[in-house]
Amino acid sequence: MTEKNQQILLARRPAGAVEEGNFRLVEAEVPQPAEGQFLVRNLFLSLDPYMRGRMSEAKSYAKPAEVGQVMVGGAVGEVVASRHPKFKPGDKVEGPFGWQLYALSDGKGVRKIEERGIPLSAYLGVLGMPGVTAYIGLLDIGQPKAGETLVVSAASGAVGGVVGQIAKIQGCRAVGIAGGADKCRFAVEELGYDACVDYKAGRLDEDLPRAVPGGVDVYFDNVGGEITDSVLLRMNAFSRIPLCGLISEYGRPEPRGLKNVRSLLVNRIKLQGFIVSDHLQRWPAALADLARWVAEGKIKYRETVAEGLRNAPTAFIGMLSGKNLGKQVVKLS
Numbered sequence: 001m002t003e004k005n006q007q008i009l010l011a012r013r014p015a016g017a018v019e020e021g022n023f024r025l026v027e028a029e030v031p032q033p034a035e036g037q038f039l040v041r042n043l044f045l046s047l048d049p050y051m052r053g054r055m056s057e058a059k060s061y062a063k064p065a066e067v068g069q070v071m072v073g074g075a076v077g078e079v080v081a082s083r084h085p086k087f088k089p090g091d092k093v094e095g096p097f098g099w100q101l102y103a104l105s106d107g108k109g110v111r112k113i114e115e116r117g118i119p120l121s122a123y124l125g126v127l128g129m130p131g132v133t134a135y136i137g138l139l140d141i142g143q144p145k146a147g148e149t150l151v152v153s154a155a156s157g158a159v160g161g162v163v164g165q166i167a168k169i170q171g172c173r174a175v176g177i178a179g180g181a182d183k184c185r186f187a188v189e190e191l192g193y194d195a196c197v198d199y200k201a202g203r204l205d206e207d208l209p210r211a212v213p214g215g216v217d218v219y220f221d222n223v224g225g226e227i228t229d230s231v232l233l234r235m236n237a238f239s240r241i242p243l244c245g246l247i248s249e250y251g252r253p254e255p256r257g258l259k260n261v262r263s264l265l266v267n268r269i270k271l272q273g274f275i276v277s278d279h280l281q282r283w284p285a286a287l288a289d290l291a292r293w294v295a296e297g298k299i300k301y302r303e304t305v306a307e308g309l310r311n312a313p314t315a316f317i318g319m320l321s322g323k324n325l326g327k328q329v330v331k332l333s
């Protein structure tokens with residue numbers, strides 16, 4: 001093979017906000033599979049907020065990435081050479097292949113994609129980890145009932161966009177919180193939210209109560225910080241908070257903390273953090289339901305697509321600050 005591999009490495013750990021200088025693009029030989037391995041040519045790379053956590057040394061649920069290593073990340077690609085009994089050239093696969101054009105794999109954490117006319121990039125979003133996160137977080141942890149009101153932050157994003165639509169399928173009133181009038185319009189007009197509050201308008205404490213006149217029964221929290229404090233003041237008795245993410249805190253040197261913790265007590269709220277990879281037994285059911293809902297047109301999705309591996313750092317930094325609409329991916333070929 002004459003083509004070179006290209007890889008993006010973690011060049012240094014971020015101190016606060018992520019910058020281009022935290023990454024380095026390098027060229028390497030395309031590796032050859034040993035016995036039990038196969039070689040994947042990546043077609044789409046997924047950019048996800050959890051990667052910010054892996055860039056840092058802070059204790060978390062997963063080990064930090066090492067400086068000088070290829071950035072971790074999910075991708076979809078095509079098997080181009082194989083010495084693995086279960087994977088053959090031409091197979092389309094999704095797995096932890098990293099920020100690079102070619103990756104070796106032993107099959108661990110890899111799923112074969114049965115092509116059903118759905119674009120391959122969707123297996124990184126609505127039919128992948130973010131979709132399953134929305135499903136498990138809302139249905140298993142949030143336990144919404146028909147007629148209840150759900151609020152979700154980062155409502156137009158990869159996870160949030162699916163949360164709102166599953167809530168509608170369950171017969172709930174779905175209210176989003178998103179950054180900007182365009183994202184809110186998209187959430188209501190295309191994703192079918194009943195209402196969406198633009199927190200960047202700076203009036204969340206006045207606008208949110210108007211959008212949830214009967215209070216909030218489930219708050220799917222993607223962001224933490226001031227937005228969560230505002231929602232806490234609207235929670236109903238015996239409401240639930242699936243704590244999915246804290247993106248407003250990821251680039252802060254010190255946590256902001258919450259002010260309105262009293263609401264947890266007086267409203268007997270059940271707040272539970274969760275990590276989607278702890279629920280592997282639920283993935284098959286989640287993926288089957290999500291695929292059916294997408295096929296039936298009950299779940300719609302949008303992607304923001306960056307072009308070329310070298311643009312992945314800029315797209316990643318943009319996603320962390322809200323430049324994406326829907327799932328952020330990078331097209332690699």
Ligand SMILES: NC(=O)c1ccc[n+]([C@@H]2O[C@H](COP(=O)([O-])OP(=O)(O)OC[C@H]3O[C@@H](n4cnc5c(N)ncnc54)[C@H](OP(=O)(O)O)[C@@H]3O)[C@@H](O)[C@H]2O)c1
Binds near residue numbers: 322
């Ligand atoms: N627990 C799990 O297993 C799990 C799995 C996947 C994802 N997550 C978490 O879920 C959340 C959403 O992930 P995603 O992949 O769907 O990303 P995403 O929503 O597609 O993109 C990130 C969004 O976060 C919002 N954001 C950024 N900074 C913010 C701030 N300071 N305040 C409020 N919102 C801010 C932006 O939307 P706006 O423009 O609307 O602000 C941005 O578009 C993240 O916190 C992520 O870590 C958790």
